[in-house]
Amino acid sequence: xxxxxxxxxxxxxxxxxPDDILLSILERVDMRTVLRTSVLSTRWKHLPLxxxxxxxDVDEFIHQNSSMSAHEAMAVLIKLMSSLFGSPQNESIIKxxxxxxxxxxxxxxxxxxxxxxxxxxxxxxxxxxxxxVELTITTEKRRFKLTxxxxxxxxxxxxxxxxxxxxxxxxxxxxxxxxxYVKFNLLWTLVLLESAPSVKIFGVKVWNHSCDQxxxxxxxxxxxxxxxxxxxxxxxxVHYNQLEKLNxxxxxxxxxxxxxxxxxxxxxxxxxxxxFLEDRxxxxxxxxxxxxxxxxxxxxxxxxxxxxxxxxxxxxxGTSRPDxxxxxxxPDDILLSILERVDMRTVLRTSVLSTRWKHLPLxxxxxxxDVDEFIHQNSSMSADEAMAVLIKLICLFGSPQSESIIKxxxxxxxxxxxxxxxxxxxxNISxxxxxxxxxxxxxxLELAITTEKRxxxxxxxxxxxxxxxxxxxxKTSSSLSCCLTKLLLCTARFSEQDLHQLIISCDQLQxxxxxxxxxxxxxxxxxxxxxxxxxxxELNSCYVKTVEFLCLxxxxxxxxxxxxxxxxxxxFGVVPCLEELRLVCATSRIQSGFKLTxxLHGTANVQxxxxxxxxxxxxxHACDEGTENRxxxxxxxxxxxxxxxxxxxxxxxxxxxxxxxxxxQIIREHLDFIRxxxxxxxxxxxxxxxxxxxxxxxxxxxxxxxxxxxxxxxxxxxxxxxxxxxxxGMNRPVEIIFx
Amino acid sequence: MAxxxxxxxxxxxxxxxxxxxRMITLTSNEGKAFVVTEASARQSATIRSMVDDGGCVDxxxxxxxxxxxxxxxxxxxxxxxxxxxxxxxxERAALAKFDKDFIAELDxxxxxxxxxxxxxxxxxIQGLFALTTQCIADTIKGKTPEEIxxxxxxxxxxxxxxxxxxxxxxxxx
Numbered sequence: 001x002x003x004x005x006x007x008x009x010x011x012x013x014x015x016x017x018p019d020d021i022l023l024s025i026l027e028r029v030d031m032r033t034v035l036r037t038s039v040l041s042t043r044w045k046h047l048p049l050x051x052x053x054x055x056x057d058v059d060e061f062i063h064q065n066s067s068m069s070a071h072e073a074m075a076v077l078i079k080l081m082s083s084l085f086g087s088p089q090n091e092s093i094i095k096x097x098x099x100x101x102x103x104x105x106x107x108x109x110x111x112x113x114x115x116x117x118x119x120x121x122x123x124x125x126x127x128x129x130x131x132x133v134e135l136t137i138t139t140e141k142r143r144f145k146l147t148x149x150x151x152x153x154x155x156x157x158x159x160x161x162x163x164x165x166x167x168x169x170x171x172x173x174x175x176x177x178x179x180x181y182v183k184f185n186l187l188w189t190l191v192l193l194e195s196a197p198s199v200k201i202f203g204v205k206v207w208n209h210s211c212d213q214x215x216x217x218x219x220x221x222x223x224x225x226x227x228x229x230x231x232x233x234x235x236x237x238v239h240y241n242q243l244e245k246l247n248x249x250x251x252x253x254x255x256x257x258x259x260x261x262x263x264x265x266x267x268x269x270x271x272x273x274x275x276f277l278e279d280r281x282x283x284x285x286x287x288x289x290x291x292x293x294x295x296x297x298x299x300x301x302x303x304x305x306x307x308x309x310x311x312x313x314x315x316x317x318g319t320s321r322p323d324x325x326x327x328x329x330x331p332d333d334i335l336l337s338i339l340e341r342v343d344m345r346t347v348l349r350t351s352v353l354s355t356r357w358k359h360l361p362l363x364x365x366x367x368x369x370d371v372d373e374f375i376h377q378n379s380s381m382s383a384d385e386a387m388a389v390l391i392k393l394i395c396l397f398g399s400p401q402s403e404s405i406i407k408x409x410x411x412x413x414x415x416x417x418x419x420x421x422x423x424x425x426x427x428n429i430s431x432x433x434x435x436x437x438x439x440x441x442x443x444x445l446e447l448a449i450t451t452e453k454r455x456x457x458x459x460x461x462x463x464x465x466x467x468x469x470x471x472x473x474x475k476t477s478s479s480l481s482c483c484l485t486k487l488l489l490c491t492a493r494f495s496e497q498d499l500h501q502l503i504i505s506c507d508q509l510q511x512x513x514x515x516x517x518x519x520x521x522x523x524x525x526x527x528x529x530x531x532x533x534x535x536x537x538e539l540n541s542c543y544v545k546t547v548e549f550l551c552l553x554x555x556x557x558x559x560x561x562x563x564x565x566x567x568x569x570x571x572f573g574v575v576p577c578l579e580e581l582r583l584v585c586a587t588s589r590i591q592s593g594f595k596l597t598x599x600l601h602g603t604a605n606v607q608x609x610x611x612x613x614x615x616x617x618x619x620x621h622a623c624d625e626g627t628e629n630r631x632x633x634x635x636x637x638x639x640x641x642x643x644x645x646x647x648x649x650x651x652x653x654x655x656x657x658x659x660x661x662x663x664x665q666i667i668r669e670h671l672d673f674i675r676x677x678x679x680x681x682x683x684x685x686x687x688x689x690x691x692x693x694x695x696x697x698x699x700x701x702x703x704x705x706x707x708x709x710x711x712x713x714x715x716x717x718x719x720x721x722x723x724x725x726x727x728x729g730m731n732r733p734v735e736i737i738f739x
Numbered sequence: 740m741a742x743x744x745x746x747x748x749x750x751x752x753x754x755x756x757x758x759x760x761r762m763i764t765l766t767s768n769e770g771k772a773f774v775v776t777e778a779s780a781r782q783s784a785t786i787r788s789m790v791d792d793g794g795c796v797d798x799x800x801x802x803x804x805x806x807x808x809x810x811x812x813x814x815x816x817x818x819x820x821x822x823x824x825x826x827x828x829x830e831r832a833a834l835a836k837f838d839k840d841f842i843a844e845l846d847x848x849x850x851x852x853x854x855x856x857x858x859x860x861x862x863x864i865q866g867l868f869a870l871t872t873q874c875i876a877d878t879i880k881g882k883t884p885e886e887i888x889x890x891x892x893x894x895x896x897x898x899x900x901x902x903x904x905x906x907x908x909x910x911x912x
Contacts, residue, residue: 307877309839310846326853327875327891334860334872341876352884354896685828735829 019050027053032060035080050092054084057100057136070102074113077101081120094129097121100136134174173242176203190264193240200242204261205249205278243269251277253302253311262315275315277301328356332363340366344393345373363404367397370412370448383416383452387425394429398436406441409433410486412448415466426469430477437479446486446511449473455491455516455541463493463518471498474505486511493518493543496525504529510554511536518543526550528573535577539563549575556580663689663712674726678734686735687726713738763790764799765814767807772799775814779821784863804861809854816841816867838866842874 026034026047034048061073068076081099101117104110124130175193189204246265252258262275279301302308330338339347339360347361374386381389390413397406413429416422436442449470451458458466470492474480484506494502496519503512510533517539519525528550538559539547545565549555550573559582563569572578658677663670678684691712713719723736761777763786781787786800802810819841825831845852852871859867879887888895 309843313843313847326850328893330853330856331860334856337868338872338876338879341873342880346880346882349882349884350879350887352897353888353891353893355898357893358897 019047022047023050023052026051030060031055031057031080049084051084052093052095053098054094054096055098056080056084057098058102059100070104071106071109074102074104078113078116078120081117093131094124095131096134097124097130097132098134098136100138102138136176173198174201174203175199176205176247189261193243193265197240198242199240201245201247202240202243202265203247203249205247206251206258240265240269241271244271244273245276246272246274247276247278249278251279251301253307253314259314266315277311328354332360335360336363336365339364343373344368344370348393362397364397365405365407366410367406367408368410369393369397370410371414372412383414384418384421387413387416391425391428391432394432394436398432398441405443406436408444408446409436409442410446410448412450412488414450414452415469415491416452419465419469423469423472426473427476430473430480434477434479437483442483444483444485444508445480447480447484448486448488448490448513450488450490458491460493463491463516466490467492467494467498471502474502481506482508484509488513488515489517490514491516493520495520496523499525500527503527507531507533509534513538513540514542515540516542519545524548527552539569544569546571549573551575553577558582560584658684658686659688660690663691671725678726678732682732684732684734686737688737688739689722690739765810766799766801767805767810768803769807771807771810773810773814775817776822779814779817782817782821782864782866784865786862802862805858806854809851809858812845812851812855813858813862813864813867816870817864820866838870842870845871846874846878 026037031054034051037044037047056077058070058073058077061076062068062070084094099117099121101113102110104113121130121133125133193199193202243265246262246269248258248262262277266272266275302311327335327338339350344367347364350357351361352358369390371383371386371390374389375381375383390411394411397409411429411433413425416425433442433445437445451466470489471494485508487506487509494517499517499519503509512534515538523544524546525544526548530551530553532552533554534552535554536557537549537552537555538561540559540561542563543565544563546567546569547560548571549558552575554577555575556577557580558570558578560569561582561584569583658674658681660670660674674687674689678687689712713722719736719738726736727734762774763777763780765773765775765780765786767773777790780800781790789800805813819834819837823830823834825834845855852874856868856871856875859871878890882890887893
């Protein structure tokens with residue numbers, strides 16, 4: 001009976017549907033999905049060839065983070081075109097062909113592809129195979145997007161034609177205006193929209209590149225103000241009656257013109273169903289120009305749900321402008337608590353606002369300086385330069401001139417590959433921080449010392465050098481130990497004695513993280529610290545035989561991730577406060593297992609244990625299949641843990657929440673597992689489903705035609721289907737949450 | 740079932756309800772009186788300490804720095820956080836949703852957000868203060884100085900010398 005209920009979601013007899021119904025189903029999915037169905041069976045193999053609406057978009061093949069070049073994607077597109085409608089033996093008719101492709105940067109290839117496409121399409125039209133064509137021709141590098149609908153416009157500037165445009169644009173259903181210079185008033189685009197009464201889809205994309213400012217390139221474009229396009233000309237009684245969708249690229253909610261345009265369109269398009277807002281595309285040229293302290297190129301696109309809902313409200317709230325605040329009148333202490341909630345780069349930027357704001361940052365009681373903030377993605381700043389900026393800032397904040405006290409100074413910096421420079425910086429920091437501590441300016445300190453490159457790129461001798469630098473740093477910085485509360489060390493190979501001494505010397509330490517740290521002889525680290533204040537310890541990817549927590553009276557949380565030697569990585573003596581233990585590891589073949597009870601010996605108060613086997617349960621990385629990596633992980637079948645052993649009468653009475661990561665709606669075992677838990681846990685309140693974490697290696701391996709894309713439910717329809725499947729036959733109010 | 744212990748528990752329950760539902764009067768600077776539960780009023784550390792010091796619970800508390808409109812909004816927050824439980828996941832989620840809606844509404848009226856922030860600071864309502872300052876912080880994140888000046892209504896008063904210094908610092912970095 002139980003197994004019945006588990007199988008209760010029915011398989012469907014969809015395969016028995018007639019061709020025409022299957023075709024109208026296929027017309028409702030994207031082309032990649034269509035192509036994937038062609039491998040289902042002999043019958044499905046030919047179905048895509050019978051489609052009457054074909055939508056081929058080169059962008060579909062260049063998905064995010066994919067390694068496919070524009071060139072390869074174009075080749076795929078052409079291959080598809082020839083197989084879909086090129087062969088005349090197929091008798092079906094394509095009523096509408098929607099083609100979207102690129103002009104490549106390489107002129108020769110570009111022309112070759114262009115003629116290829118031209119020939120294919122023309123043949124298809126001549127033979128009567130294709131009845132109508134929609135073309136969108138874009139450029140590889142996203143400079144300007146001109147559609148052929150705007151044919152005749154060799155430059156993006158179009159002469160004003162007034163009502164005559166109407167005849168030209170009368171039948172157009174899709175109007176895209178791309179590459180509009182950011183400083184323009186956008187409402188002029190509506191003049192074009194007015195002239196095209198049949199438009200269903202209207203797209204606008206803003207051109208905003210600081211790398212382009214004041215360059216010759218820019219000057220070539222004439223001053224683009226044309227009074228004939230004036231907004232005053234807009235007739236507010238005109239309605240865009242057919243418009244269903246507005247696409248807005250390069251949207252920036254802090255630019256009033258953007259909000260105005262969207263609002264105006266919403267007001268005048270009674271049938272408008274959706275507004276798509278897109279961030280501007282990242283531009284390396286802009287990033288390279290960026291000043292690290294006052295960057296101008298940060299995306300203003302709403303990042304989180306809160307920001308999004310604010311923008312949505314602004315857009316729907318009619319044309320009232322967002323009002324200005326009087327926040328400058330707030331007293332210093334409130335402004336400081338506001339500044340404590342933003343990142344350091346924003347804080348630094350506020351210092352140029354006015355005389356009053358100039359000194360505010362120096363009054364902060366929590367100062368967080370992180371070298372990574374200055375090396376942002378694609379920035380041209382080297383780690384060396386970023387370290388120099390960081391030291392300048394430590395100097396500024398730590399200077400005893402200002403009388404304010406820094407309650408907490410968090411410093412995050414890196415060891416550079418060049419060891420001489422690295423040591424110079426280290427001693428520089430040591431001196432500055434020790435002075436600040438000695439003078440009473442800084443009360444407590446948090447340190448995270450990372451490395452310039454990724455940990456795995458370092459050799460053993462690099463790691464020995466790192467350890468030596470760190471040991472020297474702590475030796476010269478003896479005043480730090482009295483106020484250091486949090487420490488992260490990374491990629492260093494210590495002698496047991498050195499590491500032990502280092503940890504013991506920091507007697508105020510509450511929070512310790514060791515990442516990629518090794519002990520020279522893979523020996524045992526013994527922590528016997530009756531006076532220690534350590535509450536949290538995390539060991540990640542450490543090459544240590546065992547860490548013996550002989551006496552850590554305050555330890556509450558212990559995370560141990562990816563230990564690399566056999567046997568139990570931890571053992572416990574006196575840890576009366578330990579409440580949470582997290583063990584995450586994929587055992588390699590050379591590792592032997594250990595008994596959990598042995599490991600837990602001596603821990604009486606642990607309430608939360610999380611075990612992660614990195615692959616045993618829901619490991620779903622295509623890049624991993626059949627590789628060395630995969631083989632190293634031992635076959636994780638253990639018959640003792642078999643599901644047949646499960647006693648159906650056992651109920652998980654206390655269980656309130658189930659979290660399931662890497663959920664895939666088409667894997668039967670996932671659904672079964674969740675249903676089984678729901679059935680047996682009468683007090684279960686919520687099930688949280690998460691998609692698998694994105695993996696670049698998987699993306700790179702991806703076959704463009706049958707990609708292994710995420711099978712996590714994407715929209716509300718799919719989600720409600722899953723909820724229905726999971727809860728079928730269940731009358732308890734279990735909430736299913738999709739993250 | 741032991742009736743004795745049941746009755747005692749009920750009595751204790753009633754007593755707790757009594758003290759929890761004791762009413763307190765807060766008066767705005769316009770003289771308007773607002774009657775709230777003690778649990779709601781205790782969200783404010785300022786009022787809490789006055790109540791605990793055995794102050795004039797019956798006479799009520801005048802709040803000379805808060806106007807009626809602001810006080811009404813602040814009380815809306817305190818009622819939600821003071822009178823409702825936050826033990827289960829669902830209850831906490833409901834409260835988080837309330838906070839989100841509450842601050843989104845305030846964010847649309849920057850002048851009012853200012854008043855509520857000042858009141859939260861004056862009344863020492865920690866949660867509300869964190870909520871409003873976070874909201875203001877979010878509006879300046881990632882903005883250029885010019886944009887922040889506009890958002891905050893800051894008058895540009897830097898001298899030519901200041902500008903020179905800033906430029907110099909820029910080139911250093």
